[in-house]
Amino acid sequence: MNFISFLKHQLKTLIIGYRFMQVVEAPYGAFSKIGKYADVLMDQQGMQLLIEHLSCTSEGKQALAERRYLGKVDLDALYQLPPNTLGHLYAAHMKQNGLVPPPVREPAPNDYVYLFNYISETHDIWHIVTGSDTTKAGELQIETFSLAQFYPARFWIALLAKNFLKTALFEIELCEELMAAVVRGWIMGRRAKPLFGIPWQEHWETPIDQIRAELNIDSVLSADMEAVLTKSATNAPASSAFEANDSLSVVTLVS
16 A cells, blocks of 8 residues: 555545544434445445345346335325325324425436435335334344345444444443344344335335235244343343443543
8 A cells, every 4th residue: 555545544534433423422313424424434345245235136126227216205195094004104103203204306326326315215114114113222223124134334334333332432221222122133134035126115005014024024033032132131230340430431531
């Protein structure tokens, strides 16, 4: 590596670190900062590997070729569908969380823009399909599911790293719950069929149980695994790994 390349590498590392700390300190769901974080993480090689992975299915290959989106989404109309359908559950989820449907988008100029938009507009559909709620654990579960579904791109791994550091610094009491969500999301994502490229707008009227069965999605693991994951925190050792003063010292060092 020559000197110029070394400087470019060092500069990119610094920018990634800066964007990383921005999303660590930002509230959950700060999509503008997450978008900037994604921009500095993705490179040509990683993008090519991701495209090759997503093109392995006919649905994925067609979606990338057409760069197709959901189109116009009428939440009021979807809410009128039977309660067990994808459309009704999606509309109820959006309304209950004060969310608006994704905009009708113009054709994407390249694969990177398309994938970022696709992930953004299908994120809440994947919430419904995987049975992941909007708690911090639910969000972490859907992120880990997405990591298992997409090629392990830097973005998904780095997003999990952000959440782990956020938990370590500010919410250590949630560690057990969040780690259980990571395990569930990973296993569920690995055993499910690929979701990328599915034309969800054609399945609004399909019962959610049918969709999950066809995609091999089940958020409940084996009885033994569930027993381990739901083990009460009261069974943990009484003494913490760090005393309160030690924890404060650690936070001070990394601040």
